Amino acid sequence: MQSEKKPSPFALRNVKLFVAFGVFFNSRFYYPVFSILFLDFGLTLSQFAILNAIWAATIVMCEVPSGALADAFGRKRLLVLAGALMVLEMLLIAFCPRGNPNLLFLVFAINRICSGVAEASASGADEAIAYDTLKKYGDPNDWGVIMDWRIRFKSVGFIFAMILGGIVYDPTVVAKVVSWLGSDMIVTQETTLRLPIYMTLVLAVMTLAVTLMMKEERVDEGGKGEDSAPSVKDAFAITFRAGRWILRTPFVLTVIMSGLLFDSVARMIVTMASQYYRLIDIPEALFGLIWAGIAVMGFFVPRLARYLSENKTPLFNLGFMVVVVLIGVSGMSMFIPWWGVIPAMLLFANMNVLDFFLSFYINRATRSDRRATVLSFKGLALNLGYGAIGILYSLLLARLRTGLSADQPGMEELALKNAVFIDSMIYFVGYFLVGLAILIILGAWLLRGSREHKEIRPQEEIG
Secondary structure, three states: OOOOOOOOHHHOHHHHHHHHHHHHHHOOOOHHHHHHHHHHHOOOHHHHHHHHHHHHHHHHHHHHHHHHHHHHHOHHHHHHHHHHHHHHHHHHHHOOOOOOHHHHHHHHHHHHHHHHHHHHHHOOHHHHHHHHHHHHHOOHHHHHHHHHHHHHHHHHHHHHHHHHHHHHHOHHHHHHHHHHOOOOOOOOHHHHOOHHHHHHHHHHHHHHHHHHHOOOOOOOOOOOOOOOOOOHHHHHHHHHHHHHHHHOOHHHHHHHHHHHHHHHHHHHHHOOHHHHHHHOOOOHHHHHHHHHHHHHHHHOHHHHHHHHHHHOOHHHHHHHHHHHHHHHHHHHHOOOOOOOHHHHHHHHHHHHHHHHHHHHHHHHHOOHHHHHHHHHHHHHHHHHHHHHHHHHHHHHHHHHHHHHHHHOOOOOHHHHHHHHHHHHHHHHHHHHHHHHHHHHHHHHHHOOOOOHHHOOOOOOOOO
């Protein structure tokens, strides 16, 4: 008798919508011109830094509460909120007048708050609704396949957004296209300023539509059950139980601590990538293509991450990422003209590997009724790590700048900034090695007597 063919996990509606949500929510056309877009609107560099701090603080404050609310009131409701807030954040800056500097900063501050709440609302809820759907109607062992393809599709969206977003922002390129179409319209930076925003607004509407089509799914694993009426009290109880469970589950706690270390280093360097490229003599016109090249790696990296997660132990995979990060950060600290892009791409590609590992191990170990909350704790840890390294790095830059100014008082401002940046890069190696030593010591203590980190198949939910 011929065995029945196993159904594809992508036959499940929520799984398909989960992939689509990841593409539409993260593919933003203004990313390749993010910093200069804010400045061209009329904001100052210090205001830009303040706005980024507002965004990060909003995510940190909302991350865990949003996960608990998702577990208590429904993952779909939080995802619909994320989609609606994305629409609102784009509408705010798409039609904001530029004449009044105070009003402009206020609108952008509200935009950053909306963006932060949207990020926090989506964090964990999207994976939770998809994983529970898979667990209820399919095979949880297919989660690696789903994450593999989701990262690939996100890479396609990222490539499209990076290339097209940079093109439509360039008035020279747009002017040539307009002329080719037979129009004599004069194109300036004012003309193209909001084009990436308008295009992202379209994606925001599509994101909201995707969330509205999702269906709430739960797996009854001995908790309150699917039909219990939720309450705010439930949300607080879920938060407390999830936090206590993480602290009492050494494997998951170690995985989250590992994510904090690796993500903080890579994400901090990513935010300064354009400055790094400039200092290794790469023309600015190629920046978008480099990001597109990194996104192309997203077609292959998830397959490698899937193979490693399904065939190697967590301990082996930790060692693999250590080697990649050390090669990437050490190589970048040398500032090798042109060839220096290779260690940078290696480091940035490792972020996809890390994202895959975190999702794979945490979802496998976490029960349905606390999944979104636990994933939100993970997001909180990663954002706290990013915030901490950001503060330390700013203090380092100030110290290095003071030292260089004292040694070479006649140095021009641009040369001083570049010299400080170059001198600061090697400190990332030291930060990572110190953090790794702490992680190894804490991990060895937490996992004493346990074998989960030495087993290929992670243990299922244990309490």
